[in-house]
Amino acid sequence: MTDYQPPAPDEAPPPADPTADAADTEPKPDPLRSVYTSSFGEILKQTGVSLVVSTYQAGKVILVRYDPETETVNTHFRSFNKPMGIAVDASRLTIGGTNTVWYYRNMPAVARKLEPAGKHDAAYLPRRIHVTGDIDIHEMAWSADGELWLVNTRFGCLCTLDADHSFYPRWRPPFLTALAPEDRCHLNGLAMLGGRPQFVTALGETDTRGGWRENKANGGLLMEVPTRSILLRGLSMPHSPRWYDSKLWFLESGEGSIAQADVRHGAWRTVAQMPGFTRGLDFYGPLAFIGLSQVRESATFSGIPLVERLTERTCGVWVVDLRDGRVLGFLRFEEGVQEIFAVQVLPNVRFPEMLEWNDDRLKHSYVLPDEALAAVPETMRE
Template sequence: MHHPPSRPHRASRRLPPQALLAIVPPAPVLPAPVALPAGAADMVEASPRLVHWLRARKLCLALSTGESGKLLTLGAGPAGLTVFDVSCEIPGALLLTEKGLHVAAHRRLWRFDDALGDGERYRGTDRLCLPSQCRPTGAIGIQDLAVLESGKLLAAASAFNSVVRINSRGDLKPVWRPAFIDKVVREDRCHLTGFCLRDDAVAYVTVTAASNVKDGWQQAQNGGQVIDAVTQRAVAEGLDRPTAPRLTRNRLWVLESGSGWLGRVDLEKRAFERFVQLPGTPRGLRFVGNHALVMTSGEGAGIHWVNLKTGKTDHRLSLRGSIADAIDVAFIPGETVPRLAGLSFADSGLEEPQRIAG
């Protein structure tokens, strides 16, 4: 993954010089993945029928745990819940790929791909995901990820108040920003927290506040908005730190992190309708079947399987200790728990990125 300095994309050159970062990491090594250390049973606890639910649907989970610096994969093992971990520099937003997983770290965006062929196994699992790509983005505050049909990767970059496209070198090209943001500048003004796609284009975006001054969102209370990306109109206002807008079954769901609510947006009334309040701070949201999976951090941290018909929590995975600062969750199809491996000094955060003049 050694890339010689290259001429930045024309659109990327419009960003300030500090936005253009390139890192040449050492080649990753392959340590043997290990399960969580002694005491893991006290850190991860599944509700009684969760393992059966995962096994019946042939699904595993990947979790990012933020400041604790761990990526977890877990699922239904022969003897119950099986958990593996790998260290990563402040892992955050996750996105499933055809063969693996995108992981947004503090200053890099990793892609893991399955290195095993059909019929191959590694230490009891049929999926071993190794780093296949590292995009050195710098600390741009990636809050959310999505992929276009063309394969181009989009990210919510809170440091630039924009949804950006990230190429293989880590160069950024803004593709959308709120109308109240007058220019693309490296200042977190509105704290853009998430977005979703419809018809292969940015559809809805969440911001913490409609601020056009540096750190203005930190002074705003209940100033969050859900914005229609096409019309630039707010479809819900007055929210307490909205995040993770998700379209499913023609309904727009949003988390209100400040209050703990999962809710829907009535697009005609332009109002946020609360559905169920969860313990902790909601941060990640996925859907499978008739369930919304909500990742919460802090007190009551874990993943909550919210029944979309009843509003009740049918299953729960509780997280304690250092991994309670959970950020995101992703599904990984498979009967055996996949192992992630290969990150080393390249993601330790100890080396400084090299800046490329624009």
């Protein structure tokens, strides 16, 4: 874990966040506006990280970054069709949507050319698209051998992708008797260990179409992939399992909490509760970055402990100190965004950009093998 001493949390957020997409002309109400505590901005500044956040409800991927020129937190929106799972590593940014996986690559040479000069330190350019069909992609992660693993919620399995198939099933819970597009157990979360899938979460140990809905309040479970064994039962809508700092963490979304698992004793410990449906989790040093959703008043979310506990729920990204469970800061969306799915940290990336598919700069940005680059005139090389 990185040695980092976070600032003390604020008691109240500052005025609305000016975003990169704000117009310079007559100010208009921003339907995607957010507010944040000054400590949230200070955390991004001190750690030198930025965040990638997905909201399928608003159809956006959001780059959350600290702008040193204005000393504000900047929320930069890109439009996608139902973006949910996000997988990142040193050079790749991958997004799972309603029936599509979008692949992006970081090109530092393009970042250096973006205006204003010297501000951007990463530029993610689209590279390819894989069409999966509507499999309700939830969490995703890159393995140590370079394979992208997806939680295929509609078919209740973990899968990978290749050029010949919509998806390639690799694993499913032992209680599922068929590979059917029926969302039988709502498999949703994936944790990697040693570069391989190790843990998953599901909302029910059920084998009928949508069967998990009957006991969603406390029918959730956490499983180990290699052994196909159930480690924890009785969870309230678990999401986002993660192995970090030699510990197993997960979000108990129905409680609005982050928890630490004690699989040896079949138990778990709540670390912190928050004012929203917790979903989307990543870490930096002793900090947990957690997505919160308001959750709709619908049959899906009725009867869960969070809804019983709070009549007013919030949406945004909360920062929690894992050492004592304190909330250190937050970014809250005021309107337009009500649900968050994924939160991913971009370490050592302070101010990234994502180019859209119709961006003219894609016509003139080329990535070549080193041996081919040697044949390019030196004045044209970057």
